[in-house]
Amino acid sequence: MPPLLHPTRLAFSHHHRNHHLLPPSTTSTNKTTKKLAQKLLIITMSTSASPHSPPSHHHQQEQKDQILKYHNQTKHNFNNYARGPHGLDWANQPNPFRRYISSPLVPLQQPPNSSNTYSFHYPLYHTVFSSLPSPKPISKTTISQLFYDSLALSAWKTTGFSTWSLRVNPSSGNLHPTEAYIISPPIDSLVDHSFVAHYAPKEHSLEIRAEIPSGFFAKFFPKNCFLIGFSSIFWREAWKYGERAFRYCNHDVGHAIAAVSMAAAGLGWDVKVLDGLGYAELEKLMGVDVFPEFKIPSRPVKGKMPEIEFEHPDCVLVVFPSGIGEFDVDYRKLSAAISEFPKLKWKGEPNLISKEHVCWDIIYRTAEATKKPLKMLNESIVDTFRRSGVISESSYKGFSLREIIRKRRSAVDMDGSTTMTKETFYQILLHCMPSGSTSGEKQGKQLALPFRALSWDCEVHAALFVHRVVGLPKGLYFLVRNEEYFDDLRKATMSEFTWGKPDGCPDDLPLYELASGDCTELSKRLSCHQDIASDGCFSLGMVAHVEPTLSDKGPWMYPRLFWETGVLGQVLYLEAHAVGISATGIGCFFDDPVHEVLGLRGSKYQSLYHFTVGGPVVDKRIMSLPAYPGPSINA
Template structure:
């Protein structure tokens, strides 16, 4: 199929291997570190209000349990605050950096957000295109439309500044940009749920997203810092018409004074544009969390753990975490292979959590024929008993956090079938699905008083060999660990706004 060969070449080229990691500079060029905040020069800046009142976290997963908030500037402000806003300002040794509600590889935040809104009091009497500026919690007004677009719905477009990740991670960075887009999309979905709103990913050509947001007006961007369109989300039900965006007046700020180029990134990004796949929706989630604290508090407390303390968790917590992944009902191409280290009442070993049970037989036939497949409650199967802490650390580029958590896992994706169904853009979509699950598990871990960390550095084929996989039917695209974090008390934290 079209461009699939480019995907296969990139995927193999950017695998980490024991003798050779994917190409990168190999050091941190601090002189060219990108600005994490995109701004549009001279665009009108509209400050957004703040709201601290958010519903209990567990109510987000109970259908029709929350009132349907009106579409107004206050609701839009809350949506963006808890989806993509700043969570805290951290400082240590004279350095200061911002954390955001949506997780990001290396805290580099390639994802940018554009809002197409109907007339809203406090914003405009006409439909608008705006860019969200998280550092200021404000909207940069880029265009006001004359034609109506629909009164009851919001559209949110996500794009990636690939240079932000390339600066640190080189050729493998495109993978991380897509994972981050998935994190951002799920963060938006969770924030929308606080307002009683639905959020869905639209099947639309990425070229139309670029045109809608002015991303195809290339003269407005530094040639090495252009934004790649990722996906378009619809917030709330309602009919709409995509407006035609004319030439915009405002140019993007420059993020770095110089750049190191990786030609493969333009090849893979161009190859994976096109009609975004229509999501396949799984059955209703089994996720029924216990009553919890404010959802806003949980979102703002989410962190990526740097170290784990090696302590265990309960079987109930473990099961609740797994079931929380089912809330990502349109991430149907992802199942989990788990290294269980310290879960009370569960034997150490290698397990599989089959999120979509239709995949069970196919996975059994594809993986090591000596695996047990002993069932432990719905969807969870033990493949083999034993201490897999060393294997978990080895597979995760020798990072100790993978063995010191209560468990770690790889997200095993329907790789070849996704490419067959959707073409090259199916590759992008798989990473988005993994990022969505990752963001969901970050929040669920936080709600349980635990911590999580996404692991993008892993030895792809060593993990596949451990599972007995012999072809590209399944590929692991994201790894994760969950446990109890060791907090670095040298780092101080303050409110971001």
């Protein structure tokens, strides 16, 4: 994702202005759309906030209270923004590359200079949504390819005296708080023993952190399985975005999950979050318990705090061959085995990524509140693969999966003129559905690629602003991604909404028109006055079922809701490129004004992430360089 507009800069140009939300010439806008604009104009003058939950002495209620406090405190509104730095401290910009000094560095295979794959055919992008290819064996070649197509550098950019890298997995502000690990049995020609390694994307190499017992994998997983772990360095994101950084870090985890899932699909491998593991197990499994304890201050503070650079363990994915058949994971026994990992001989010391730091204490209090406990049960890992729906396969341009995932970029600007057909629009949305082609069943269970990596039923929907889709009226639409919530969403939103099926919409695509009319200015204002939200073919806000989910499933679901939005965002990125255009994730938006436009009240449904899809404007002043070998500096 491109750098998100910073609140201090936005406040300087927009803080005291009153804006007309629809241009005077928009005479075709119907009464409902005008009412939306009028409502938004009213709330531009004031700041609204969702009520906090009442205090409670029960631990889980306290956790939920902390989460809702964080969520409300970090909302942007027209008259105030979430707290962040007043300008960027360039002298302490975090190093985007974590290294474990003195740990053995094992290079992965460098790909050939051409755009071809290593040594075997790579499937067309759109075909993996229908079925996975035959699984490839685990080898140095395939492991190298998995990382190269998911978490590696994709290019270097340079202009003037500045040089920076891009990665296959996107990140808010290109700050990359997400670190990755592989926990694996021996791999021929790579590592001759079971191991834990940190992935170093700049070098496209593995840093071997520890050797693990040889019987570990055979005891818990079928043959040809391995694990990928993710952790977050909150400081990397907080350096630029302050308190809102916790949200963005978890968006990035979701993008990384989807990036690995898609790259694995090209190799015939399936992926699932091992969500029975708790925070303590993840910390030991990845070896990130080696960081010194971080004591949370009582208020935001600035100074030398190297301990703030610790890695917060997010999740571990199990990667396994497709068609393997069902297998269970016994989390009680797995936890007992992982409890021995601190006794391993861990190698390497983490590098320092900044000289001085700022601690936004509410981030770390919220991270504490969302720590997940161990789930003591046997869980079946393999779900039936559900193919995604098809209405317009011809919309895709014939790119291979590798071409799409390696060439994915975040558009910095949209041209305001590119259009797409309604068939292409519907096709993109069909690939955004969690249950795939349902044959009359309701959407909800996450069985389609890449949503099948997640271990819970869908909790995220999308409110869409359609701007330039040929054959569809401009206006506000809603994609119900879990149809169990249809009636509740209809009751929770404005009574004036029509909830009609648009022309030509597939029967198994739960897309509904709410109100017709030109919403270009409306979507721009809601996304922090950014033109990119109105200059594409369509933009959207991802609306999650928040407070009841925290109550019913647990406080640890809060970051997982952001992961789900990140997975959906990654699909939108890939789909846009596959049909020949581009996309951008938008983390800066006015939270409660979005809710007001939809008619939502309280914390039941919340907008967590915005996105825009359209024709990109390319900045010709910026030169692209190959990812490998890259330049020797990273400015």
